[in-house]
Amino acid sequence: MRKIYYLLFFISAIAFAQKGKLSGQVSGSGAPIPAVTVSVPELSILIAADENGNYQINNIPYGTYKVTFSFIGFETQKKKVTINKPATVLNIQLKESNTALDEVVITGTMREVRRADSPVPVEIITPKLFKKNPTTSLFEAVGMVNGVQPQLNCNVCNTGDIHINGMEGPYTLILIDGMPIVSALSTVYGLNGIPNSLVERIEVVKGPASSLYGSEAMGGIINVITKNPDRAPVISADSFLTSWGELSVDVGGKFTAGKATSLIGVNYFNYNSRIDNNGDNFTDMTLQNRVSIFNKWNFERKNNRVASLGARYVYEDRWGGEMNWGKQWRGSDSIYGESIYTKRLEVIGLYQLPFSESIFTQFSYNYHNQNSWYGNTPYMADQHVGFLQTYWDKPIGDNHTLLLGASMRYTVYDDNTPATASADGTDNKPNETPLPGLFIQDEWKLNEKHKLLGGYRFDYDKNHGGVHSPRVAYKFAPNTNNTIRASFGTGFRVVNLFTEDHAALTGAREVIIAEELDPERSYNANLNYVLKVPTDSFFLNFDITGFYTYFTNKIVGDFDSDPNKIIYDNLRGHAISQGVSLNVDATFTFPLKIMAGISYMDVFQKEENETGRLERIQQLHAPKWSGNFIGTYKLPNNYSVDVTGNWYGPMRLPILPNDYRPEYSPWFCITNIQFTKKFDYGLEIYTGMKNIFDFVPKDPIIRPFDPFDKYTDVNNPNGYTFDPSYNYASLQGRRVFIGMRYNLF
Structure with a gap:
């Protein structure tokens, strides 16, 4: 019986000692991505892909691990991989992140297009962004966009309007889901009371848009x-x-x-x-x-x-x-x-x-x-x-x-x-x-x-x-x-x-x-x-x-x-x-x-x-x-x-x-x-x-x-x-x- 225990222990030790290699190529937008960070947190491994997007990690003990691929401008991707043979190949396709202007916008052209493809520049505020400074209303939240100024107009009742590029509130058209729901009388109070938790994003277009949305979109x-x-x-x-x-x-x-x-x-x-x-x-x-x-x-x-x-x-x-x-x-x-x-x-x-x-x-x-x-x-x-x-x-x-x-x-x-x-x-x-x-x-x-x-x-x-x-x-x-x-x-x-x-x-x-x-x-x-x-x-x-x-x-x-x-x-x-x-x-x-x-x-x-x-x-x-x-x-x-x-x-x-x-x-x-x-x-x-x-x-x-x-x-x-x-x-x-x-x- 003791010999059997020794044999099992020996086999386990051999299995534990077995190691494999993980390699592959990281690409995105139809081309290899150089210098992608590849990490295996469980093993404290951190390397960078070469100029052709190729990577290789040697001497990985057999087992299952989470491998993380990250690069600036692309979404981080995590993959679970099992190493149970001498060589394992894992090729990865990364998607461009929001930093690379991959959001879909509609305000500039009234059509859904990738932000990068829009001929009209569109700035975006997402809940992820305006949660970095919690506010009681969207009136305050839009102030996180450069050139957009929530302006209080009275020290007593605290009413205000939104200035874009220095132009007063009436020159800014406020839409909800693409429709001119906030105008004239309600301009002062229009952004108060919209539940922040129900907002997917806010799109801001600075400059002329009258040909699509009418005369109130002057600013x-x-x-x-x-x-x-x-x-x-x-x-x-x-x-x-x-x-x-x-x-x-x-x-x-x-x-x-x-x-x-x-x-x-x-x-x-x-x-x-x-x-x-x-x-x-x-x-x-x-x-x-x-x-x-x-x-x-x-x-x-x-x-x-x-x-x-x-x-x-x-x-x-x-x-x-x-x-x-x-x-x-x-x-x-x-x-x-x-x-x-x-x-x-x-x-x-x-x-x-x-x-x-x-x-x-x-x-x-x-x-x-x-x-x-x-x-x-x-x-x-x-x-x-x-x-x-x-x-x-x-x-x-x-x-x-x-x-x-x-x-x-x-x-x-x-x-x-x-x-x-x-x-x-x-x-x-x-x-x-x-x-x-x-x-x-x-x-x-x-x-x-x-x-x-x-x-x-x-x-x-x-x-x-x-x-x-x-x-x-x-x-x-x-x-x-x-x-x-x-x-x-x-x-x-x-x-x-x-x-x-x-x-x-x-x-x-x-x-x-x-x-x-x-x-x-x-x-x-x-x-x-x-x-x-x-x-x-x-x-x-x-x-x-x-x-x-x-x-x-x-x-x-x-x-x-x-x-x-x-x-x-x-x-x-x-x-x-x-x-x-x-x-x-x-x-x-x-x-x-x-x-x-x-x-x-x-x-x-x-x-x-x-x-x-x-x-x-x-x-x-x-x-x-x-x-x-x-x-x-x-x-x-x-x-x-x-x-x-x-x-x-x-x-x-x-x-x-x-x-x-x-x-x-x-x-x-x-x-x-x-x-x-x-x-x-x-x-x-x-x-x-x-x-x-x-x-x-x-x-x-x-x-x-x-x-x-x-x-x-x-x-x-x-x-x-x-x-x-x-x-x-x-x-x-x-x-x-x-x-x-x-x-x-």
Whole structure:
């Protein structure tokens, strides 16, 4: 028996001592990939493939191992391999990663194309990106894109808009699933309440897009793409709490009913802390109570045709003002407060017609009700917007793709301002605006290196007649590492003053409309260059864009002529928005990724002064220099740390005559840090700090002790009046947050 044991032990020792060889080639995009990292963690083996993508690992003990193949610009691939013979061959095909611009985008051309193939540059924010700095709304999240500035317009109620390349919110068209669901009255609040857990990605197009999406896309587009219910997690949740008392809860889930799959989500945000750190007796942040419910359905059809239907309802109660304000003071002139009730309903749908051709119909409806008081100034408004669009996506031969469509948008708007008063001012007359349009686009692949896109849109406005919006874009890619894109287009926009400019409603200044406002017209041009630099130790991606927009007419509020008034009239001159932005992504072979951006922009208007000469006026809230940065380092055991931030140079601010506050803001930076621990079963715990350097503006409100201007003639040699519009950053200081995410697939 003892001999048998010795024999078994000897055989086992021989088997254990047997070793084999693992070899093969790593390729991707049809070519070998040099210097790919090949590792076997169980054996602490780490090698690099040669210049032809070939690798070889000798003396591997027989057994089963996980082999990892990684290279910058490509998705990491793990393979389980069993070594039980002298030589084992394993060839690997790596796929390009997101760093190599492999995402599918639709916003630039209204068609699904690889981001790298799009003739129009498209920037993407994924949930993975904006989770690096958790936010309570998408309004804050889009600020992670270089050149996109979420701008707060009031220090009391904290309403804001999105500036792209220095142009104000009304020049940015906000879409949900490709449809213009957020416009006019809802622009200020449109991105609040969209559940972050239900967002698949956000696509941002800077520059002309009017030929496809209409006149409101003069400055750019933000398209919020919601998740496909078929690919969404069964359960998702994301909730965090800050030391200021902000509570954000996102919960989503999906279920199947017959041949349909449904995705439902709820977003709840509550902030009920009266904080006044600067001692002006006004709340530093608007108190809010908001709930949003979202539901989307996908229906299974023959031949994989598309059909979806979604709806969202939002209710929000927000107020800001004096610390002792209560709802009993709403609308009074005793204690100042700005109180806004918002109710909003949205319905969106997409249906592919049952033809052999690819013909799609999109439709949407939204209702927006705002019941608000700005001190003792009421603003009550209702808006209904119906939208219907049908388009035909038709390939013509191998090189042309034609897009032909028609749309109809019908807007009904009513409020208690002169905007909806009859001509003699004695009666209320809601605005009804039908806007039919036709558009055509041809995407022409000249060859593998050249692509040309031409587009034209015609809209008919009942007050201003036909509107022509041509667009042309060109893409040249001599190789996979260099891409040049150029585009040109025109814009046309009818100003909806009271729905777009919150400053006209605060009650702090009298609104003067000096004359009938004409439409705004613009000419836009963009030039973009993308350079990818792969090396053995890191991957660099440079993305530089120059932009130029010329306005023949631009409606901008005049805060300078009279401290008690905002004066609106047509521009007797011209306006220009121009600049350049640079984005740099750096991914290293060790677990570090850095993204950084810098923008220079010059936004101004030239208008005739009293002498008839053109005078240059710098635009408010448009810093010449700005930038962002994101750094991620992955630690062992699924820990990671993220550092994010935005910085801004001086921006011109609205000041009063003889104002003691500077006309330009200082340089400042808002920096955040987050630590995350991921668990294997879909759970993440994260904590961190926002605004770690505790930057807040000084003296944001002038004369906060007299918000109704009752005592301006008492001990007031400079004639100051109450004004909360001196704003360039949030008044929230340093705060700690802790949160939890969970996804079950």
